[in-house]
Amino acid sequence: MADPASETESRFTRLQRIQLTLVSWIVPAVLRLIGRTLRCTTTFEEGSIQSLDEIYPGIYPFWHRCVLPAAWLYRNRHLAVMTSRSLDGEFIARVISRFGFLPVRGSSSRGGQRALLEMNQLLGENHSAAFTIDGPRGPRNVAKKGPVLLARISGVPVVAFYVAVERAWVLDTWDGLMIPKPFSRVYVRAARKIFVPPDADDAAMDRYQTEMQAALERVTAFAESQFAPRN
Numbered sequence: 505m506a507d508p509a510s511e512t513e514s515r516f517t518r519l520q521r522i523q524l525t526l527v528s529w530i531v532p533a534v535l536r537l538i539g540r541t542l543r544c545t546t547t548f549e550e551g552s553i554q555s556l557d558e559i560y561p562g563i564y565p566f567w568h569r570c571v572l573p574a575a576w577l578y579r580n581r582h583l584a585v586m587t588s589r590s591l592d593g594e595f596i597a598r599v600i601s602r603f604g605f606l607p608v609r610g611s612s613s614r615g616g617q618r619a620l621l622e623m624n625q626l627l628g629e630n631h632s633a634a635f636t637i638d639g640p641r642g643p644r645n646v647a648k649k650g651p652v653l654l655a656r657i658s659g660v661p662v663v664a665f666y667v668a669v670e671r672a673w674v675l676d677t678w679d680g681l682m683i684p685k686p687f688s689r690v691y692v693r694a695a696r697k698i699f700v701p702p703d704a705d706d707a708a709m710d711r712y713q714t715e716m717q718a719a720l721e722r723v724t725a726f727a728e729s730q731f732a733p734r735n
Contacts, residue, residue, distance in 0.1 A: 527599065547694075580604035588610070671688040
């Protein structure tokens, strides 16, 4: 089996490897400092649920832009997270590894089927799985099918969520990546569960993907409305 460190050495330039090393130390350190000051509220479309821990294992899709606050809020739960083999995916994998996540390498364009099988195995071992579902390159806020495919083979429900941040630095990137500002409020909204039957055909899978997209849009709008100016 190839050594992951050696594989990374061969995939990226010397400058990129230096950047990866710096990011893997600096971003977690900054996020820990900021994260301790954040004040979080979480609500659910299913009123009987009080915590994501009650939906375990689960499959959690969310938008790429809120990966940093999500990494802090759901740290040390050993969640499996699909990350691409691109430079952007390598940055994310190194950061989230320091917060107790399990990066699974693959994306919709490369290695996705193998990554889904690995995530299915982890679900069977009682881990949950998460997807930055419009990554690794967008288009922004357009969900890919990975979570519903995984739900079909695993029987585990899809629970879309979004993390809204009251005050954040928003980077000029394709996803509008958010870095929470210290002492900001954070609002998490989670959608109702979506179950995908094991015999779902292609037409049904398209419907479940549409349902997941709609769920992501609902929870995003609801969470962001908590910090919208009120007349």
